Structures are given as structure tokens and as C-alpha cells.
Amino acid sequence: MxxxxxxxxxxxxxxxxxxxxxxxxxxxxxxxxxxxxxxxxxxxxxxxxxxxxxxxxxxxxxxxxxxxxxxxxxxxxxxxxxxxxxxxxxxxxxxxxxxxxxxxxxxxxxxxxxxxxxxxxxxxxxxxxxxxxxxxxxxxxxGFDSIPSDMGVFFLQHKAKERYGIPCSRIKLRVKAMRGGFSGGTLASLIYWMQEGPRDPSIRRVMTEPYSLNPKGQRQGPDRPQSMRAVAVKYDDDLKGWTMPFFMGPINTKIVRRSNALLGYLYGEDFGYEEAILIGSGPVGWVIATIGALGVGGFMLALALPPTRWLLKKFVLPKPGQGPSQRVRENGFFDLILVGKLGEGNVMRARIKGVGDPGTxxxxxxxxxxxxxxxxxxxxxxxxxxxxxxxxxxxxxxxxxxxxxxxxxxxxx
Ligand SMILES: NC(=O)c1ccc[n+]([C@@H]2O[C@H](COP(=O)([O-])OP(=O)(O)OC[C@H]3O[C@@H](n4cnc5c(N)ncnc54)[C@H](OP(=O)(O)O)[C@@H]3O)[C@@H](O)[C@H]2O)c1
The missing domain is CATH 3.40.50.720 (NAD(P)-binding Rossmann-like Domain)
Known part of the structure; x- marks a missing residue:
């Protein structure tokens, strides 16, 4: 009809x-x-x-x-x-x-x-x-979650197939630079999830299981729940710098894995994917990455505990309907790097850039x-x-x- x-x-x-x-x-x-x-x-x-x-x-x-x-x-x-x-x-x-x-x-x-x-x-x-x-x-x-990740991987895999005839078996996304703010609605969604999580164990399961958005029977692959740990600081050998977890990683990676399954495993059944923020090299890079990871972990903990959540909501965080100023929105940007690995040591890299505050x-x-x-x-x-x-x-x-x-x-x- x-x-x-x-x-x-x-x-x-x-x-x-x-x-x-x-x-x-x-x-x-x-x-x-x-x-x-x-x-x-x-x-x-x-x-x-x-x-x-x-x-x-x-x-x-x-x-x-x-x-x-x-x-x-x-x-x-x-x-x-x-x-x-x-x-x-x-x-x-x-x-x-x-x-x-x-x-x-x-x-x-x-x-x-x-x-x-x-x-x-x-x-x-x-x-x-x-x-x-x-x-x-x-x-x-x-939105910002998860189009840059999802379409970035789609783009790189097409280029890999054009050049080598096969997709990358591993891709990692690194946030090289990013500037912007959060709207009140974004924080309200996070807080709502934090409040509902303890009441409903299925919420935690979906959040921590890497393939939880895949169709039934297709929830396995090389990625492990540990890849989404909130405070892990690691060294990236390819980009020569320390990394800290990217707070959007847990959702973006699930969307990318679901895309792979829905696309009939266009990226391969053994495809692995992860995301992190690239900080910098040397001891200074490690210190900044560690402080950043602890800061994000501390913020999440403060949101999870009712008294600190109440204080943050009351005095610090933007309320629904509020958001970053025009200056922050206009001066915002992001710069992402994707590193894809194929067999025989071949590596492909792609860069994805967006102009304007990522979240708005x-x-x-x-x-x-x-x-x-x-x-x-x-x-x-x-x-x-x-x-x-x-x-x-x-x-x-x-x-x-x-x-x-x-x-x-x-x-x-
Ligand atoms: N994916 C991303 O990258 C990304 C980025 C930013 C935001 N977001 C998400 O986008 C959503 C909106 O964020 P925001 O900051 O724009 O939130 P917001 O300013 O609080 O806006 C929420 C909207 O929902 C409307 N609304 C609330 N209750 C309603 C009801 N019962 N019936 C109809 N409409 C109702 C509000 O209407 P009134 O104006 O009448 O109150 C308002 O238009 C959030 O879920 C946030 O997490 C995602």
C-alpha cells in the first residue's frame, strides 16, 4: 500500500x-x-x-x-x-x-x-x-554516538576491501582531539540509566556485554568485557602514546559490532573493535591519562551514589533544556583516528573530523x-x-x- x-x-x-x-x-x-x-x-x-x-x-x-x-x-x-x-x-x-x-x-x-x-x-x-x-x-x-564510529569503520573497511580485497580484522578508534560540552538532556539520560541500573540487572548486563546489541545467536566475537573497563590506561604502540577510556566507547563499539552482524559480517566474523582517547607519550602522557581516567571514573561514581548525584544535579550539571553556550558550540570540534590492521602486517588509517560541539x-x-x-x-x-x-x-x-x-x-x- x-x-x-x-x-x-x-x-x-x-x-x-x-x-x-x-x-x-x-x-x-x-x-x-x-x-x-x-x-x-x-x-x-x-x-x-x-x-x-x-x-x-x-x-x-x-x-x-x-x-x-x-x-x-x-x-x-x-x-x-x-x-x-x-x-x-x-x-x-x-x-x-x-x-x-x-x-x-x-x-x-x-x-x-x-x-x-x-x-x-x-x-x-x-x-x-x-x-x-x-x-x-x-x-x-x-548522533555523535555513534555515527562517527559506525560510519568511520564502514568507510575504512570499504577502503581496505578496495585496496587489499579483504577487510581489516582489527580496528581501533582513537580520539586525537575533542572540544565541547554536554546538554542537560544528555546528562539526564546518563542519570536515568544510573538510577535504573541497580533496580534492573538486565541493564548492567546489556551495558557490560560487548555484543549485547547483536541479534540472538550472534553474540560472540573476539572482544571481551574487559575492553570496556572504565579506568584502564594503556600504551598504544601504533600511535606512540598513552590512552584512557573514551566514555562513548561502550555504546559506539556495540553499534559497530551490531553493524557488522547486520551487514552479514562484512567486516568478518573475527572482527575486533575498540575505542579510547589518545593522550600523549612519555611519563607526562601517562600522568595525564591516569588523572583523566580517574576523573571520569570518579565522576561516574559520584553520579551513581544518590547523595553526590543529588549535589551534582542541584549545583553543577546543566538541567534539561540547558546546554553549552554559543561560543562553546561554535568552537567545538573532534578529530578521530582509525587504525585498521589486516593480515601480513598491512595497516590502514583513516581520519574523521567534525566541526562544532560534538554533543550539540x-x-x-x-x-x-x-x-x-x-x-x-x-x-x-x-x-x-x-x-x-x-x-x-x-x-x-x-x-x-x-x-x-x-x-x-x-x-x-
Ligand atoms: N547521541 C548524541 O550524541 C546525543 C547528543 C546530545 C543529546 N543526546 C540525547 O538527546 C536527548 C535530548 O537532549 P536535550 O539536551 O535536547 O534534552 P532537553 O533539552 O531536556 O529536551 C528534551 C525534549 O523532550 C521534550 N519532552 C519532555 N517530556 C516530554 C513529553 N512527555 N512529551 C513530549 N516531549 C517531551 C521536551 O519538551 P519541553 O521543551 O516541552 O520540555 C524537550 O523538547 C537526550 O536523550 C540526550 O541524551 C544525544
């Missing part, structure tokens, strides 16, 4: 900190009144009108859709009106489940910014079979391009309905959009 949609994309949660940036980038890149029919949505009409007015002339004609994450009928009505829902309403485990269900049942494509692995697992288990029937393509993790500006551009890809490249996307990763759903189509529209750069080095 061919459905007629009123909209190609609805940006759901456009009144939030990141949602506003998504609407801004959508307007700046695609304007209004053109080929792409998009709308902004959320729970409060007045707030959405103020978002629209901030978009200037590009936003004048943008329609507004209202609803509530806890009002199922409003979510079903939303999903029925659009080809793609692009959601920035989080914590997703708290506000996202009914929307995913509505998209799956109406056959509406969906993308979001979640990095909440346990919630993704829950959604896949609950709705995969129905999404296959209705044709809804559901793509989580379309860059993330917004990545989500915009994912949503537009799902909407406009729908006929070209090879896979049917189901829960996908960015690389397994959109692969080269998304790579082309990201590079053409300067959302990310990928190069072999």
Missing part, C-alpha cells in the same frame, strides 16, 4: 536544547517550502512557536505538530502523518518507547540520538518482528542528514523494515550525504 504523507520529516522534541539545534540545521540546510516537507513537534505549542520564530525566514512556513510522549493516541496520529520521525525527546528509556511502537505499527521510519543501549535492546526485542512486517526502518544512535552542533547535523537520508533516499535504501544501525541501514547513501553536506569528513591517511 502506498501511503500519502503530509510531511517527510517531523522533528519531535524541537523545543529541547538539541531539538532546537536540529531545527536550526534543518532550516539552514534544507529551508522550507522546497522538496523536503518538514515540521517541528513537541508538547507545547507556545514553545514550538518560539523555536519557529528563531529560524527566521527559513522557518516561517514550518508547520507545528503537538502531542505528548505519554499520550499514545497523539503519537499514533503523529506517526501516521509523516514518512520519518526524527526524535530528540530523551531520556529515551523514559519518553521514547511509545513513539517507537507507534512508528513500527504505522510503518513510519524513525531515527534518534539515543545512546541508551539497554533501551535499544528492549525496543529491538519488542518490535523487530513487527517492523519487518510494516516496513518501518528504525535507526537509533544517529555536530550531533544535530548528523541527525538531520540521517533523517533526510531515510526520507529522500527511501527507495534506494537496500534494507527493509527492522531495527538497523546507521551503517547497516544507510551505508554509502549516508556517507555521501555526510561528506557532501560537510557534516563529517573522512579521509585515508
Amino acid at each position: 502506498v501511503r500519502n504523507f503530509e510531511f517527510d520529516i517531523v522533528i519531535w522534541g524541537a523545543s529541547g536544547f538539541v531539538g532546537r539545534r536540529v531545527a536550526h540545521h534543518m532550516a539552514a540546510r534544507y529551508g522550507s517550502g522546497g522538496d523536503l516537507r518538514w515540521a517541528i513537534g513537541g508538547r507545547k505549542q507556545a514553545k514550538l512557536e518560539s523555536v519557529r520564530s528563531e529560524l527566521g525566514s527559513a522557518g516561517t512556513d514550518i508547520p507545528i505538530v503537538t502531542g505528548d510522549s505519554h499520550d499514545v493516541a497523539s503519537l499514533e496520529a503523529l506517526a501516521a502523518r509523516t514518512k520519518v520521525v526524527c526524535s530528540t525527546v530523551g531520556p529515551y528509556a523514559k519518553y521514547g518507547s511509545e513513539l517507537v511502537k507507534a512508528c513500527v505499527s504505522t510503518g513510519t521510519h524513525y531515527c534518534d540520538l539515543t545512546g541508551e543501549a539497554h533501551w535499544m535492546r528492549k525496543m529491538i526485542d519488542a518490535h523487530q518482528a513487527e517492523a519487518e512486517k510494516t516496513g518501518a526502518r528504525i535507526v537509533h544512535a544517529c 552542533e555536530s550531533t544535530s547535523k548528523l541527525l538531520v542528514e540521517s533523517a533526510v537520508c531515510l526520507a529522500q533516499d527511501s527507495e534506494k535504501i537496500a534494507v527493509g523494515g527492522g531495527f538497523w544501525t546507521p551503517a547497516s541501514a544507510m551505508g554509502e547513501l549516508l556517507l555521501l550525504r555526510l561528506t557532501t553536506n560537510q557534516a563529517l569528513s573522512f579521509e585515508l591517511v
